[in-house]
Amino acid sequence: MDDSVPILLIATSDPASRRILGDELRRRYGADYEVVACADHAHGRAVLEGLRRWNRQVALILGCYGPADRGGLDFLRRAYGFHPAAKRAVVVTWGDFASAPTVFRAIAQGYAELLIIRPERPRDEEFHGAITDALDDWHLAQGVGFEAVRLIGEVGDERTHTLRDSLSRNHIPVGFHPVGSETADRTLESLGLRDPALPVLVLEFTASPVVLENPSDVEIAEAMGVTRPPPADKVFDVVVVGAGPSGLATAVYASSEGLSTMVVEGEAVGGQAGTSSLIRNYPGFSRGVSGAHLAYRSFHQAWTLGTDFLFLRRVEGLRADGALYAVSISDGNVVRCRTVVVATGVDYRRLGIPQLEDLVGRGVFYGATVSEAPSMAGKHVCVVGGGNSAGQAVLHLAKYAKKVTLLVRGATLSVSMSEYLISQLEATRNVGIRYNTSIVGARDQDGFLAAIRVAASGADATQGEEIEAGGLFVLIGSVPRTSWLPDTVERDPAGFLRTGARRDVREAGSARPDKPPLALETSMRGIFAIGDVRAGSIKRVATAVGDGATVVSMLHTYLAENPLPAPPPAPGDEAAAPEEVPRDVRFT
Ligand SMILES: Cc1cc2nc3c(=O)[nH]c(=O)nc-3n(C[C@H](O)[C@H](O)[C@H](O)COP(=O)(O)OP(=O)(O)OC[C@H]3O[C@@H](n4cnc5c(N)ncnc54)[C@H](O)[C@@H]3O)c2cc1C
Known part of the structure; x- marks a missing residue:
């Protein structure tokens, strides 16, 4: 077969699964892919090694993975080292519920990216849906x-890397040639370019x-x-700054409810979600969904509902412009609007x-990814950080891991972590704390x-010590x-935007002396904050989307409450003068 044809590889010691999967894949994908079925894992690894060469x-x-093949998860884990870009799926048979906990744990640890149920009849569209989604993700990447x-x-080169990354995350087919x-x-x-400025x-x-x-x-x-950019005289009902999950959800709901x-x-x-290869806890996607897919679908949905987008441009400032x-x-352009969602x-x-x-x-996680904790059972786990979120993560991980070590750069936790958390850490048997310690490197095995x-x-990094983790x-x-927002928009001590009818917002929010702010409104009238940037938000895709949907009712x-002024009467028009708008937009 043509060397440019991509390969779908099956390796299992279970002959029935090998036959069923091989037949299904060849029948449906044989024209576009080469299907290779290997009789056992050692053979599978040898073939993967050859294909890499x-x-x-x-x-x-x-x-x-199941009673007829207990080595499949380890095979998938090691397969990563040969072909890191390949999608890896673990196939189980329907009804093998006993294998489920092991499989779920392995997926959480990154051994495989998706779980597929073996097809038991021809034309199993559920199975093929999972396969085509995986192939779609692979092509996208x-x-x-x-x-x-x-x-x-x-x-x-950093700029080249950034361009490649942002073009492909924006679904623009890009070919990179060094x-x-x-x-x-x-x-x-x-x-005719002899010595061009790269890239x-x-x-x-x-x-x-x-x-x-x-x-x-x-x-x-x-x-x-x-x-x-829109025409200078266009006034939008809402400008949304940011197209992460929360901004895209606002766009979908606002456009579908008639707001420009x-x-x-x-x-x-x-946004951040778009950089995640697999979001496993977004409701409705039982096999998980890649962040890029979720984002593209939401973007497309908003676009077809009538949202205008400006890409690769940042918002750099915000000011009141009369009632707008x-x-x-x-x-360099300025977009005028009646409300802003940050x-x-x-x-x-x-x-x-x-x-x-x-x-x-694959072993390293940013943020308190609670869902990964069960997959740490029996392992030594390290947590880096000195704040309350690090302390809470340690306590949660300690329920599953053999041992958890908290690595703290400074000499004490008392300035950065609540006293009750420090006491709990000290009282937990399998928790250790190492002060004055910084991470300087890592070692992997098969890519994990x-x-x-x-x-x-502060010491010389070469003097370090290796800890198994x-x-x-x-x-x-x-x-x-939030650096582009006026200082007068209330922030909490960590810089997150405060919203809603909190006492401190009301007091500082003299911009709205008559009424308390709406639940997702900042201290500045008509400026709303949603998703991760909002003080007190839960840092999850679903909660960001929830904020995005909720804010639209507040925009309405x-x-x-703040209708646009009626246009001035045309010369000679007998119509009454425009009513004064009962609205007050101020920054302090
Ligand atoms: C690697 C990774 C994996 C994750 N996995 C999960 C998971 O499995 N499950 C889960 O629930 N959560 C996960 N999260 C968290 C989740 O992605 C975030 O909670 C969510 O994306 C927050 O959405 P958001 O819209 O508030 O902000 P963001 O996703 O941060 O989006 C903000 C957007 O605003 C844009 N922007 C910022 N400033 C400007 C400006 N001045 N002008 C124009 N645009 C601007 C940014 O470019 C960005 O696109 C993960 C996060 C990361 C980083």
Whole structure:
């Protein structure tokens, strides 16, 4: 078969499963993929190794788990090391409920990405739905095939990486060709570019190719022409800042309920959720869903309902403009609107250690991912951080893990963690605390975290000591993205936006002396905050979406209370003068 055809590989010692899966996959996908069925796991590993050496693309690896094959999960775990980009699925037989806890734990640990029930009849569309979703995710991540945009740059260059990432997260088919590769050289020569400023972006989908040398985000957005700034006289009912789960949910509900809606997104649709390869706890997606998929579907839904989008442009400022708001965009334009929904989320502080970044999702987790805790059973787990969230995560993990070690950079916890949590940590038998300790590196085994390297804070990193660790949870804080908002919008001490009729908001919110703010309204009238950026929010996709849906009813309330002024009468028109609008927009 053609060497460019991707492979679907099955390896199981269970002959019945091998036959059923092989037949099903060949019948449905045989024209587009090569299906390889291996008689056992050792054979499967040898084939994967060979395919890696021959540079063959493996799209999907299937292993089985059940009474007839107890080695399938370990096979899938080790398969990652050969083909990290391949989707890995564990297949179980219907009714084998006894295997479920083991399989769920393995999925939580990243051994496999999805669980599939073996088909027991021809045309099992549930099975094929799972397979085609996995293949769709794989294609999305690969960006193989059609190239709408060709990107030429240096391997390892940060700007090139960011462009590649943000274009593919925005569902723009991008082909990356490193400088010096045959395609890159041919392309540059055909365009007459001898010594271009890298990275070079070639838009292939326009009537004649558009070439951009080291372009800014705004230049790319303008050249793409997908989203154009609205006419200067257009007034939106709502401008949503940020297209993460909360902003997209607002767009869907606001547009479907007749509000004219503009969403401005600085990077890529989906926000933090869009960077997650698998969201396992979003209701309704029992096999989990990739963040990119969830985001793209919500974006498409909002777009078809009439939302206007501005991509690759950031909101840089906000000011009152008579009875309206003026939102300043990074391309120099100003969008006018009656309300603003701030859905800008947070940036998680990262450790910035490349070895650890490579292992995120496979032993390394940012945030208190409670759902991962059961999969830590019997392991030594480390938690980094000195705040209350780190303390709570340690106590939760200690219910499952053999031992939990809290790594604290400073000499004490008493300045950053509540006293009751410190006492609970000290009283918990399988919890240890190491002060004055920083992480300096990590070691993996088959692509999964095996050990971390720690050193005394401030000491030479090469002097460190290795600690075996099956999991590492990093809780070193998050920073809300609010620097563009006026200082007068109330924040909590950590910088999150306060909303609702809290006493402190009412007192500081003299902008609304007559009425308390609506539940998701900030201290500034008509400015709402939702999702992770909101003080007290639960940092989850579903709660962000819930905020996005809820805020729309408050937008209706606010807009009804604050109607737009009637337009001035045309010269010679006998109509009465416009009524004064009972509205007061002030910043303090
Ligand atoms: C790796 C990872 C995995 C996760 N997994 C899960 C999970 O499995 N389950 C779960 O429930 N939760 C998960 N979460 C948490 C979840 O993704 C967040 O709670 C959720 O995305 C918050 O949504 P949001 O819309 O409030 O903000 P965000 O998702 O942070 O989106 C904010 C958006 O605003 C944009 N933006 C910011 N500033 C500006 C500006 N000035 N102008 C224009 N645009 C701007 C950003 O580019 C971003 O796209 C995960 C988070 C991460 C990082």
